[in-house]
Amino acid sequence: MAVALQAPTRLPPVPGIRLSTCAAGIRYRGRDDLLLIDAGQDAAIAALFTTNAFCAAPVQVAREHLAAGAPRWLLINAGNANAGTGPAGVAAARATCAAAGRVCDADPHAVLPFSTGVIGEPLPVSLVEDALPCLYAGLRDDAWLAAGRAIMTTDTVLKGATRTVRLAAGTITLTGIAKGSGMIHPDMATMLAFIGTDARIDSALLRELLLDAVDRSFNAVTVDGDTSTNDALVCMASGASGVDLAAPADRERFLVALDSLCLELAEAIVRDGEGATKFVRVIVRGGRDRSEARRVAETVALSPLVKTALFASDPNWGRILAAVGRAGIETFLIERVRVTVNGVEIVSAGGRAPDYTEAAGQRAFAAAELDIVIDLARGDAEYTKYTCDFSYDYVRINADYRS
Amino acid sequence: MAVALQAPTRLPPVPGIRLSTCAAGIRYRGRDDLLLIDAGQDAAIAALFTTNAFCAAPVQVAREHLAAGAPRWLLINAGNANAGTGPAGVAAARATCAAAGRVCDADPHAVLPFSTGVIGEPLPVSLVEDALPCLYAGLRDDAWLAAGRAIMTTDTVLKGATRTVRLAAGTITLTGIAKGSGMIHPDMATMLAFIGTDARIDSALLRELLLDAVDRSFNAVTVDGDTSTNDALVCMASGASGVDLAAPADRERFLVALDSLCLELAEAIVRDGEGATKFVRVIVRGGRDRSEARRVAETVALSPLVKTALFASDPNWGRILAAVGRAGIETFLIERVRVTVNGVEIVSAGGRAPDYTEAAGQRAFAAAELDIVIDLARGDAEYTKYTCDFSYDYVRINADYRS
Known part of the structure; x- marks a missing residue:
């Protein structure tokens, strides 16, 4: 689909x-x-x-x-x-x-x-x-x-x-x-x-x-x-x-x-990704250079945990932050990170945004197309990675393919 | 399970x-x-x-x-x-x-x-x-x-x-x-x-x-x-x-x-990995140094395509070679690679082994525990990575978790 x-x-x-x-x-x-x-x-x-x-x-x-x-x-x-x-x-x-x-x-x-x-x-x-x-x-x-x-x-x-x-x-x-x-x-x-x-x-x-x-x-x-x-x-x-x-x-x-x-x-x-039910842009801003913005965007876009949460329309911001945190950026302060999804501020200062509600998060994650904007607050570099979610069908297609 | x-x-x-x-x-x-x-x-x-x-x-x-x-x-x-x-x-x-x-x-x-x-x-x-x-x-x-x-x-x-x-x-x-x-x-x-x-x-x-x-x-x-x-x-x-x-x-x-x-x-x-149905050792031998053996072992062990094939017990050696090929090793000759799974030679000289049969591959991949041995034929370094397969249940557990 x-x-x-x-x-x-x-x-x-x-x-x-x-x-x-x-x-x-x-x-x-x-x-x-x-x-x-x-x-x-x-x-x-x-x-x-x-x-x-x-x-x-x-x-x-x-x-x-x-x-x-x-x-x-x-x-x-x-x-x-x-x-x-x-x-x-x-x-x-x-x-x-x-x-x-x-x-x-x-x-x-x-x-x-x-x-x-x-x-x-x-x-x-x-x-x-x-x-x-x-x-x-x-x-x-x-x-x-x-x-x-x-x-x-x-x-x-x-x-x-x-x-x-x-x-x-x-x-x-x-x-x-x-x-x-x-x-x-x-x-x-x-x-x-x-x-x-x-x-x-x-x-x-x-x-x-x-x-x-x-x-x-x-x-x-x-x-x-x-x-x-x-x-x-x-x-x-x-x-x-x-x-x-x-x-x-x-x-x-x-x-x-x-x-x-x-x-x-x-x-x-x-x-048309295998089993895709969501189309997702992971937009990383505020990188020191394009290469670190890219590294963060790729780590988030490839995380199986982020992708299964996207499949479930689950506003599971902890998984996004955990992926950002393991992207291997030097002298990185997670406390400055801000994340919005389709315009809804979900994370500010590295934790749940003060005005965030689970209901607002669920509405944002329910969309078929998501813009996840991650601001690292370290510089001006940007990178956008395009990805999809990780569904039962991905496993089915790739497990059954040859049979 | x-x-x-x-x-x-x-x-x-x-x-x-x-x-x-x-x-x-x-x-x-x-x-x-x-x-x-x-x-x-x-x-x-x-x-x-x-x-x-x-x-x-x-x-x-x-x-x-x-x-x-x-x-x-x-x-x-x-x-x-x-x-x-x-x-x-x-x-x-x-x-x-x-x-x-x-x-x-x-x-x-x-x-x-x-x-x-x-x-x-x-x-x-x-x-x-x-x-x-x-x-x-x-x-x-x-x-x-x-x-x-x-x-x-x-x-x-x-x-x-x-x-x-x-x-x-x-x-x-x-x-x-x-x-x-x-x-x-x-x-x-x-x-x-x-x-x-x-x-x-x-x-x-x-x-x-x-x-x-x-x-x-x-x-x-x-x-x-x-x-x-x-x-x-x-x-x-x-x-x-x-x-x-x-x-x-x-x-x-x-x-x-x-x-x-x-x-x-x-x-x-x-x-006890989430949704695991197989326990897999990815054993890389013949690396020039431990770090490249490790890189290959990790790339194979993390490949969603290899892991879904393992779930399906599908002797899909092409996916293993493709993962080896993208591990980013310098001056790498895929033509020398040999792969055995639970002792069955599947790949030799970078292609299907001459004596390999699909039936032998299926028997090897049907086991609940798999040793995938990849010989790079470049040196003496080894690295073993332990992993599991990627099943419907992984997606279910991680998609449903918070609900």
């Missing part, structure tokens, strides 16, 4: 970028599970991958291909993660790129492979090979919704977002899709996101802008603290609009749009 | 140490909830407390009193943590020490206060005061079982252990009790442990030996990664046996006994 999350009904095309999906039968029956994206001949592509040392074969191959040259094609399958598959898995990922290269008349290094699904099972390469001609033939620019659907695994809602940005030289479009319901479930693993734009941007700048945006969005969400073997975020700039970002003001406008698009997609992943 | 844990039926007295319990009615009805311990006139006492910056009033006062001089008396209540209670809470803890001082004819600084229970509610000092004369009158040396029972909160099984150690100058006894069911539940908060011995040890040496033992026991267990506001571990040496630890071999024998006593109590806490 996703928290206040609706699938988009329309995702506008991005000039220069074409997509195609089909049902290859890799794991699912009766639905598309393979996606091919053509970012265009002059595309710039920036990609960020999981930092997990146990990374999947397609991540290794995509990194290699990205470093080797001029990527243009993306090949994504759902249902099999091709992770924990050793050298055979790497060979399988390479084989799918070679096959795509033959069909698309491209160097295999121009193809980036992505997989999401069950860990430890061999990728059925022939099913991908068989599907490629039909996939190639179906490429069109208005297939973003179908693309978003084809990469879903345990997601309950299709995730997509779009932005239009007016720049000095003209208007450009940003459209993106994402999948993931939890930052990881290493079975139906993975957070994947693909964003396209028709702006003209070189790949170095694109990477810089993407790194900036991801820090406040995809890197700021957590469901359970686990990170995946297959996580990847790709931004493609086709250049088809001919509109560039030479002017600093245009660059800024583009970044604002990319930022908010990334945040919308990242929030969607949390709202 | 505790995992293979039985309450002790007998806990032998420790000469020189007397205990007394009574029903003060602080929160519970019809059971003892207050404990007074007299460690003896010449006692040495060493105590370790939570490192959480949000520490409870009794922890602050006990630290102060311990630093101030010659502690002899311990006053412990269950049902109210006296945490998050601000200056009034500190005054309340001091008031109970003053009252105990009057009744026991002692300086208030000789009394160390401990509380466990609900956070954020004022401690009813008068109930403690009223109970003290009767408590004092009831002091006797064979009350360890009653003492263990009086400090329980959400524990389902009384926890106690004992050792007899033959030293050069004679035989000494170690007896201890503990409470806690989860390293924390900040409501019925707290891990508390009290260990007594009649050996003659000065407090500096006692502290040194305790720090050593705790590192391999209480600091090596985790239920959910949260740490409490009230955690405390106290070791009292009455000296009543007249047997000292002057000989290095005697010191070693004592440490071995203290070590195994601490581990038995710490394991008992995990076996």
Whole structure:
């Protein structure tokens, strides 16, 4: 059950970028599970991958291909993660790129492979090979919704977002899709996101802008603290609009749009978090620096005790303070901490706020969306972490998954 | 439901140490909830407390009193943590020490206060005061079982252990009790442990030996990664046996006994972990140093995905490898990792072991006690972390607790 999350009904095309999906039968029956994206001949592509040392074969191959040259094609399958598959898995990922290269008349290094699904099972390469001609033939620019659907695994809602940005030289479009319901479930693993734009941007700048945006969005969400073997975020700039970002003001406008698009997609992943019944922003203010604000926000957002209290709509402020207290901040005075939840002051001076009533707390915690604001009163730094609660369903989904 | 844990039926007295319990009615009805311990006139006492910056009033006062001089008396209540209670809470803890001082004819600084229970509610000092004369009158040396029972909160099984150690100058006894069911539940908060011995040890040496033992026991267990506001571990040496630890071999024998006593109590806490259905040792070998072995063991032991798979008896080795992979070890080659579970080789060379079968994995994971051995193949360092699984009941207990 996703928290206040609706699938988009329309995702506008991005000039220069074409997509195609089909049902290859890799794991699912009766639905598309393979996606091919053509970012265009002059595309710039920036990609960020999981930092997990146990990374999947397609991540290794995509990194290699990205470093080797001029990527243009993306090949994504759902249902099999091709992770924990050793050298055979790497060979399988390479084989799918070679096959795509033959069909698309491209160097295999121009193809980036992505997989999401069950860990430890061999990728059925022939099913991908068989599907490629039909996939190639179906490429069109208005297939973003179908693309978003084809990469879903345990997601309950299709995730997509779009932005239009007016720049000095003209208007450009940003459209993106994402999948993931939890930052990881290493079975139906993975957070994947693909964003396209028709702006003209070189790949170095694109990477810089993407790194900036991801820090406040995809890197700021957590469901359970686990990170995946297959996580990847790709931004493609086709250049088809001919509109560039030479002017600093245009660059800024583009970044604002990319930022908010990334945040919308990242929030969607949390709202559809496994078993989530609440969407929660943990907003830490008054840190000495951003890193300590982040440490506190993460400790609170990951605490199983805070998350089970959120599930119960229980205004259990002691658990929040206990999590703040163990975040490992030097020379920390809990006596200065103030906490509000949806505007209700719950903690002041490190204890129950004088005007706080249990009834007011219960009303605040009953909401489906919560802003927990924690003021450390040590400085000006802020950090916001996005998370969800911890429910019976999280345990059910992750305990039952493979059976 | 505790995992293979039985309450002790007998806990032998420790000469020189007397205990007394009574029903003060602080929160519970019809059971003892207050404990007074007299460690003896010449006692040495060493105590370790939570490192959480949000520490409870009794922890602050006990630290102060311990630093101030010659502690002899311990006053412990269950049902109210006296945490998050601000200056009034500190005054309340001091008031109970003053009252105990009057009744026991002692300086208030000789009394160390401990509380466990609900956070954020004022401690009813008068109930403690009223109970003290009767408590004092009831002091006797064979009350360890009653003492263990009086400090329980959400524990389902009384926890106690004992050792007899033959030293050069004679035989000494170690007896201890503990409470806690989860390293924390900040409501019925707290891990508390009290260990007594009649050996003659000065407090500096006692502290040194305790720090050593705790590192391999209480600091090596985790239920959910949260740490409490009230955690405390106290070791009292009455000296009543007249047997000292002057000989290095005697010191070693004592440490071995203290070590195994601490581990038995710490394991008992995990076996009685909230909602636990499995008791799990995560044994990491082949680390370059102990700190990286520890980091890997902790990451695996705390992963909600590993813990839900353990609950489901699901041989989901991908989750174990993914947790190893995100432990943040430098220049790490997942391709060398080997994992066995209860002797069954599941992962070799970073992938599914060649002879592994799902049936063998399922048999291994079906056991109530699991040894997960992870060999990093980087060096000789080892670390063992003790944990439990993550079940529906963990969520139920922590979501429903206050209601």
